[in-house]
Amino acid sequence: MADVIEVDELTKKYGDKTAVDRLSFTVRPGQVTGFLGPNGAGKTTTLRLILGLERPTGGTARVGGVPFASHPRGLRHVGALLDAQQVHGGRSAAAHLWALARGNGLPRRRVGEVLDEVGLARAAGRRIGGFSLGMKQRLGIAAALLGDPPVLLFDEPVNGMDAEGVRWTRRLLRRLAAEGRTVFLSSHLMGELENTADRLVVIGQGRLLAAESVREFAARAGGRTVVVGTPQAAELTRVLVAEGAAVEPEGSAGAERLAVTGLAADRIGALALRHGLQVNELTTRAASLEAAFMDMTADSAEYRTPGGPGAAERPSPGGRPDPGRAPGRRDEAEPTRKGKDA
């Protein structure tokens, strides 16, 4: 297994702040592995440590069995897009890529090939400074592909891309993995990874929260949400909360809906009937991967407004913060649901 990324007890401290905390995981070839965590979780720092841009405080990160920085030239070993803005705006796309290729002893035709591949062939001679963020992302992907490497790292590559670009990126990543390459893709949004990744590495506050297949991850999202459409949202909310449910308003003015967790649909219907409240819609919605992710990282999100979306969408009764809870477990929510379902 020459193309495995192995991260072992990796730790990086800046002063007394620990950005990456004894992180261990393995990324294998032939798959797209999503690297998921809220803002500030340490994803970019981890990628920078893997690429040897920073020295770890402890632990190791290896690519193909060796630290990446031990290669005198890198493009044939690992292609990486960390930040698409990290280019000189005064150069043309072709000159930027040609300088990178030339330093690695790659032939000039590679420049044309990767520009074709990312759809920038017609912009080859234009200055990068005039590119949109989406075009810069494509240019960064082109640079990563220059050396035809077996390992690819992308840090939030679809930022700033339009819908077509996002779809194109997803297809490209799937293809690169199907070719047997190791593809490691970071994101802070589960939605971006849901249809792209085979496996997930989830971190929060620099610590590993999960490393498993997307299927296994989805199985964690056991909680179900019931969507209730009602013109009497305030009254119904009061009734449902009194019964121990967590209620989040959804929809828009004139079509108010409530997202209810902790109560089954039949219970909600019965409660509404008993209180004489009108219900227009009653739909059970399987919890998404996004919900599983929010739930898992709710306690480790670094920047969060108390009671804001991060805290409130979490399916726990009353939506109140409970910082002592272990990540990924819903032991407090469990008794409520059992009680009502029984």
Next chain:
Amino acid sequence: MNAPAPAAPPPPAAPPPANEPRARFGDLVAAEWIKTRSLRSTPWLLGLLVVFVIGAATFTALDNKGDYPGIAPSAQRLRDAFTPLGFMTLILVSGSVGALSVAGEYGSGLIRTTTVAVPARGSVMLAKAVVQAVLWTAAGLLVSAGSFVSVQVIMNGADVAGALGEPGAPRALAAATLVAPVCALAGLGIGALLRHVATTVVVTTSALLLLPPFLAEDRRWSADLRHALIQPSWERLVDTWPDGGGPFLRPTVPGSWAVYVLWPPAAVAVAVLTVRRRDV
């Protein structure tokens, strides 16, 4: 694969893939040259600089020609060719471009893209130093020779060959040529050390041009400090007037050459060591 390894062995040196050619330093120099050449500002800046420096010498010579009924003395012609106006501009621009060749890459973040492509960071700095040294030696030679010839045409009846045979003239021409690469490499070292664009340009400009006038030559320590700087050394080497005496401590010619010889390797060593040690 065949034996279980209970303890992780130390990582072996990276095995090159079958298709990987040997890493050649020349490739890095070529890459840095592509980077320099592909910036639109590079040819403009060099073109304007050449015109300005040679123009400054030409106008100075035309202005001073009338002061001498016959042919002006060699030392005066050298002073007019290597005029402070033109060459302090050369010092400023070469020092700043050298500094920006590193600091600019940190400023845009391109250095991270570069480092992922070429993890051998020290080699990247050496390649940058080679490109700056060659580029500025060529530019320095062009403006120095151009200024020298222009002044001889105006003040010496176009006897360029004769002027080159005059005592001190080759030395002055060499010092005027080499001040540009020396300043560019000094700037490169400061750029690698400070990495912040604005700070780097201010410190480079200060070290090259603003500091010398503050260091008086009437006290030993202050004169020694001044004589360790590049611009005063340049001034001494292009000056072929006999020592007029007086209370001021003058730099020596060998000491000034020593400044030319020591600054570049010291600056490049600082650049290589700092990029190896620090996070990118």
